[in-house]
Amino acid sequence: MQVKRQIFIGTFIHSSSLTKLEYLHNTAIAVSSDGIIVAIEPECDASKAKSLLVPKLGWDSGPVSVEILDISSQNSKFFFPGFIDTHLHASQYPNVGIFGSSTLLDWLNTYTFPLEASLADTQKAKRVYTRVIRKTLSHGTTTAAYYATISVPSTNLLADLCVSAGQRALVGRVCMDQLGPDNYLDESPEQSLAATKECIEHIASLNQSLVRPVITPRFAPACSLPLLRKLGDLARETALPVQTHISENRNEIKLVKELFPTSATGARDDSYAGVYDAAGLLNDKMILAHAVHLTESEADLISARKAKVSHCPCSNSAITSGAAKVRWLLEKGIVTGLGTDMSGGYSPSVLEAARHAVLVSRHVAMDGDEKAKLSVEEVLYLATRGGAEVVGLEKKVGGFEVGMEWDAQLVGLGVVDEDGEEEGSEGEEGNVDVFGWETWPEKVAKWVYNGDDRNTRKVWVRGRLVHERK
Missing domain, CATH: 3.20.20.140 (Metal-dependent hydrolases)
Structure with missing residues (x-):
C-alpha cells in the first residue's frame, strides 16, 4: 500500500550499538511514499523542513503531498524503532x-x-x-x-x-x-x-x-x-x-x-x-x-x-x-x-x-x-x-538510518503537573510518570520498567500507520 511522503520531527532514540542508545534531538526524518527513510536532518524544525528539506528532496512538486508530524515541543514523547x-x-x-x-x-x-x-x-x-x-x-x-x-x-x-x-x-x-x-x-x-x-x-x-x-x-x-x-x-x-x-x-x-x-x-x-x-x-x-x-x-x-x-x-x-x-x-x-x-x-x-x-x-x-x-x-x-x-532483516529495520524502512513507534510518557496530576486526559499516558527533571536516559529507563501499551501512541510499518491509540 502506498502512503504519503512524510516528515517526522522531534526526538528519535535508537541503538547505535549493543551498549549505547543514540539520542537525536530536534531532528527531522523524511520517509518516502514507499516507506523508506531518505533523509535525516539535524537541527531541523517544521519551518526548516518545509522551506529547506522538502525542496532539497524534490518534494515541492508533483501530485504526492507531504505530511509533517512535529512532536519537538513535547519533551515526554519520542520516536523509537518498532x-x-x-x-x-x-x-x-x-x-x-x-x-x-x-x-x-x-x-x-x-x-x-x-x-x-x-x-x-x-x-x-x-x-x-x-x-x-x-x-x-x-x-x-x-x-x-x-x-x-x-x-x-x-x-x-x-x-x-x-x-x-x-x-x-x-x-x-x-x-x-x-x-x-x-x-x-x-x-x-x-x-x-x-x-x-x-x-x-x-x-x-x-x-x-x-x-x-x-x-x-x-x-x-x-x-x-x-x-x-x-x-x-x-x-x-x-x-x-x-x-x-x-x-x-x-x-x-x-x-x-x-x-x-x-x-x-x-x-x-x-x-x-x-x-x-x-x-x-x-x-x-x-x-x-x-x-x-x-x-x-x-x-x-x-x-x-x-x-x-x-x-x-x-x-x-x-x-x-x-x-x-x-x-x-x-x-x-x-x-x-x-x-x-x-x-x-x-x-x-x-x-x-x-x-x-x-x-x-x-x-x-x-x-x-x-x-x-x-x-x-x-x-x-x-x-x-x-x-x-x-529474523534476517538487519538491513531493513531496527534503527533509524537512511535506506532503512520506517518501522517505528511514537512513545508518550505521562507528565505530572504542579498539583501532582497528569497533564492532559486523565490516565492518557499510562503508568510512567515524568516530573520534568529526568534526563533522557532516565525517561527511557522509566519506560522500560513501567511502560505498557498505553505509552504506544502510534505505530508504523514501512511508513504505513498501522495502529493509533485513541
Missing part, C-alpha cells in the same frame, strides 16, 4: 496467563495441543489471529515471527491477516509427526513436507514482501528424524529461515537424547543442537527459541553455524524452565533477540520481555556471575537491532 518479537505462537494467544502449574510437556498436552487443533476451524482461527495481530501491534511490535498450527488453511489465513493489517511477519506452518495427540499430527514426513510447501507457495502468491514463510519444525521431540531431514533439505533448497525450540526444559533435553541416539542421527554427540545439525537445519537462518540449558559445546556449535537465539524470559520463568545466560550467548558471538513466546509467556509486549530480560540476568548474576547483568540499553538493542538480525 519492536521485533522473534518467537510467539499466534495460535496459543487465547491461553495467555493460563499455563497453570504444568511442566512444559504436560502443558503442551493439557492446554496447547487441544487449542491448536481447534483452529482448523478457520472462523475460530480468524477471531484468534485478528486479535493477536492487533494486540501485538498495539504494543509496538512491527515484526513478529509467528508459529501457526499444522492446518494449511489456518496458516495461510494468518499470513493473509498479517498482510491486511500491515504487520511485518514470518509465518510458519507447524510440522510435527509424533508426540502429539492422534487428532493433531501430520500423517507422515512426506505429508508434512507437502503441506509446508503449500503454505510457502501461498505466501509467495500474495505478491508482497512484508510477510515471509518460515520452515517450522515444532521441536525435535515432535518430529521424526526423517521429517527433520526432509525439512533440512527444504531449507537448503529454498534458503528460507527456520524456526524451532531448543533446550527449554531439562526433561525435554532428556527426551531428545532418548529419541535421537547418535547411532541413528550420525551426529557427533547426542546433544539437542547436534540433532538439528545432523538433519541439516542448523544454519545462519535458523531461529532457536529458549536455549536455556545449552552445553558449552552446543553453544560453540550454534555459534559456528551462525544460528540465532530468541530469548524468552517471561516464558522461561512462567513454566519454570530456567534462566538463559544471555551474556554468555553474546560472548560466544551468538546473535540474540527477544521473544514473548505466548502462551508460555503471559504478555504480548516485547517491552515486558525486555524488562524481564534485565531481571532474569540479575538472577543469573546472583549465582556469582556479576557480568551476566544486562542493562536497559542492551535489552532495547535485543528488542530491535538484535531481533532484526535474528
Whole structure:
C-alpha cells in the first residue's frame, strides 16, 4: 500500500550499538511514499523542513503531498524503532496467563495441543489471529515471527491477516509427526513436507514482501528424524529461515537424547543442537527459541553455524524452565533477540520481555556471575537491532538510518503537573510518570520498567500507520 511522503520531527532514540542508545534531538526524518527513510536532518524544525528539506528532496512538486508530524515541543514523547518479537505462537494467544502449574510437556498436552487443533476451524482461527495481530501491534511490535498450527488453511489465513493489517511477519506452518495427540499430527514426513510447501507457495502468491514463510519444525521431540531431514533439505533448497525450540526444559533435553541416539542421527554427540545439525537445519537462518540449558559445546556449535537465539524470559520463568545466560550467548558471538513466546509467556509486549530480560540476568548474576547483568540499553538493542538480525532483516529495520524502512513507534510518557496530576486526559499516558527533571536516559529507563501499551501512541510499518491509540 502506498502512503504519503512524510516528515517526522522531534526526538528519535535508537541503538547505535549493543551498549549505547543514540539520542537525536530536534531532528527531522523524511520517509518516502514507499516507506523508506531518505533523509535525516539535524537541527531541523517544521519551518526548516518545509522551506529547506522538502525542496532539497524534490518534494515541492508533483501530485504526492507531504505530511509533517512535529512532536519537538513535547519533551515526554519520542520516536523509537518498532519492536521485533522473534518467537510467539499466534495460535496459543487465547491461553495467555493460563499455563497453570504444568511442566512444559504436560502443558503442551493439557492446554496447547487441544487449542491448536481447534483452529482448523478457520472462523475460530480468524477471531484468534485478528486479535493477536492487533494486540501485538498495539504494543509496538512491527515484526513478529509467528508459529501457526499444522492446518494449511489456518496458516495461510494468518499470513493473509498479517498482510491486511500491515504487520511485518514470518509465518510458519507447524510440522510435527509424533508426540502429539492422534487428532493433531501430520500423517507422515512426506505429508508434512507437502503441506509446508503449500503454505510457502501461498505466501509467495500474495505478491508482497512484508510477510515471509518460515520452515517450522515444532521441536525435535515432535518430529521424526526423517521429517527433520526432509525439512533440512527444504531449507537448503529454498534458503528460507527456520524456526524451532531448543533446550527449554531439562526433561525435554532428556527426551531428545532418548529419541535421537547418535547411532541413528550420525551426529557427533547426542546433544539437542547436534540433532538439528545432523538433519541439516542448523544454519545462519535458523531461529532457536529458549536455549536455556545449552552445553558449552552446543553453544560453540550454534555459534559456528551462525544460528540465532530468541530469548524468552517471561516464558522461561512462567513454566519454570530456567534462566538463559544471555551474556554468555553474546560472548560466544551468538546473535540474540527477544521473544514473548505466548502462551508460555503471559504478555504480548516485547517491552515486558525486555524488562524481564534485565531481571532474569540479575538472577543469573546472583549465582556469582556479576557480568551476566544486562542493562536497559542492551535489552532495547535485543528488542530491535538484535531481533532484526535474528529474523534476517538487519538491513531493513531496527534503527533509524537512511535506506532503512520506517518501522517505528511514537512513545508518550505521562507528565505530572504542579498539583501532582497528569497533564492532559486523565490516565492518557499510562503508568510512567515524568516530573520534568529526568534526563533522557532516565525517561527511557522509566519506560522500560513501567511502560505498557498505553505509552504506544502510534505505530508504523514501512511508513504505513498501522495502529493509533485513541
